[in-house]
Amino acid sequence: MTVSPLPYPLRLAGSGVVLREWRPEDLDDLVALLDEPDIARWTLMPSPFDVESGLAYLRRAHQGRVGGSRIQLAITTDGGSPLGEVLLFNVRSELHEAELGYLVGRPYRRRGLASAALSLLTGYAFDTLGLRRLLLRIDRGNTASMSVARRCGYRPAAEPPIQQAGPYGPTVLDTWEYVEGRPGTQQDRRRNVASRRYGRR
Numbered sequence: 001m002t003v004s005p006l007p008y009p010l011r012l013a014g015s016g017v018v019l020r021e022w023r024p025e026d027l028d029d030l031v032a033l034l035d036e037p038d039i040a041r042w043t044l045m046p047s048p049f050d051v052e053s054g055l056a057y058l059r060r061a062h063q064g065r066v067g068g069s070r071i072q073l074a075i076t077t078d079g080g081s082p083l084g085e086v087l088l089f090n091v092r093s094e095l096h097e098a099e100l101g102y103l104v105g106r107p108y109r110r111r112g113l114a115s116a117a118l119s120l121l122t123g124y125a126f127d128t129l130g131l132r133r134l135l136l137r138i139d140r141g142n143t144a145s146m147s148v149a150r151r152c153g154y155r156p157a158a159e160p161p162i163q164q165a166g167p168y169g170p171t172v173l174d175t176w177e178y179v180e181g182r183p184g185t186q187q188d189r190r191r192n193v194a195s196r197r198y199g200r201r
C-alpha cells in the first residue's frame with residue numbers, strides 16, 4: 001500500500017501488547033511516564049515534563065496522526081493505561097524508508113514491553129505499509145535501547161554518526177537499520193520477542 005497518509009486510527013495487538021492511539025484522558029499518565037531523567041537524557045524531551053508539556057505533546061501527536069504524517073501509539077498490555085510509546089515518523093516514501101522510536105515508563109521497564117512494541121510496529125511497517133528499510137537513531141551510551149534494537153533484528157547501519165547538542169553536552173547518535181531480505185531477520189525477530197516476554201526465556 002501507499003504510506004501517505006499513514007492509517008488513522010490504528011490499533012495493533014500482538015506479542016502481549018496492544019498499541020493504541022493516545023487519548024486526551026491519558027494526560028496524567030503521559031506526564032508521569034515522561035517526567036523522568038532517563039527519558040530526558042536519551043530522547044531530549046522537555047525536562048521537567050509538566051502538564052503544559054503533556055498538553056502540547058498530545059496536541060502534536062494528534063495533529064501528526066490526523067494528518068497521517070506519523071504513527072504515534074501508546075504501549076499498553078490490554079488497551080488500557082499507557083505504559084510507554086512507540087513511533088514511526090520521517091517517512092521517505094520514495095525510498096520506502098522510515099524512522100522509529102520508543103520509550104517505556106520507568107516502573108514498567110525490563111518486562112519486554114519496548115521489544116514487543118518495536119517488533120509489532122516493525123512487522124506492521126513491512127507487512128502492511130510496504131516499507132523496506134526502518135531506522136533507529138540511538139545514542140552510543142544508551143545500552144538499553146541498543147539491546148531492544150538488537151533483540152528486534154535491527155543492526156548497526158553503515159552510516160556516519162550524527163552529532164547532536166543536548167542539555168547533557170554533545171551526543172553521538174548511531175543509525176541502526178532493519179532491512180528485509182537479510183537471512184532469518186523476520187523469523188529471528190518474532191522468535192526472540194515471543195520467547196522472551198516477561199522473563200520467559
Ligand SMILES: CC(C)(COP(=O)(O)OP(=O)(O)OC[C@H]1O[C@@H](n2cnc3c(N)ncnc32)[C@H](O)[C@@H]1OP(=O)(O)O)[C@@H](O)C(=O)NCCC(=O)NCCS
Nearest residue numbers: 042102103104109110111112113114115144145147148151
Ligand atoms: C530503552 C527502553 C525503551 C527499554 O524499554 P524496556 O521495555 O525496558 O526494554 P525491554 O524490556 O524490551 O528490554 C530489551 C532488552 O534491553 C535490555 N535492557 C533493558 N533495560 C536495560 C538497562 N537499563 N541496561 C541494560 N540492558 C537493558 C533487556 O535486558 C533486554 O535485553 P536482552 O534482549 O539482552 O534480554 C527504556 O529503558 C526507556 O524508555 N529508556 C528511556 C527512553 C529511551 O532511551 N528510548 C530510546 C531512545 S533511542
